[in-house]
Amino acid sequence: MVNSYANEIWPLAIYFFMVIMLVVTMLVLSWLLGQRRREAATNDPFESGVVSVGGSQIRISVEFYLVAIFFVIFDLETVFIFAWAIAFFELGWQGYLAMVVFIAILGLVLVYEWRSGALEWGNKTRVGLESAQKSAEVK
Structure with missing residues (x-):
């Protein structure tokens, strides 16, 4: 009985390990390939190719x-x-x-x-x- 339980849990453990490895790989690649220095426009909100102007605090009907x-x-x-x-x-x-x-x-x-x-x-x-x-x- 213990052996059948171990046989059933292995695919789940392998899947969990692969997910963790994928997440770690993506984070490391992002850190390695990402932008090192910030420019002035990096933190500006940008929507559909248009730089936003004005405030966003408007009253909606x-x-x-x-x-x-x-x-x-x-x-x-x-x-x-x-x-x-x-x-x-x-x-x-x-x-x-x-x-x-x-x-x-x-x-x-x-x-x-x-x-x-x-x-x-x-x-x-x-x-x-x-x-x-x-x-x-x-x-």
Whole structure:
């Protein structure tokens, strides 16, 4: 029994040793072939061939975060739909009806987001705000 365990562990030990040797070799080669002296431009941030100018501390609009959250939510639902599609025949009519309800709820959520203006960028004017502003102007 001990002999079979040793036979099973040898490939793992050899693999681990080879990984360590590869990492050490890459670090030594980087040190040997790397740049010895630093120039003024070495520490400058560089993106896609363009030297960056200005600061990076800008305010990002909330709409970007909302779109990212909506993407994550609807992307997660896509995972559920794919899992359902794989088990479609095993689930039968109950699974089909459950997915129809699930997709209907997703559709209602999308319609709600659309109607509430969550998907609109720029100046948001909602129906309730417009009527309140008009009544305030009349007075």
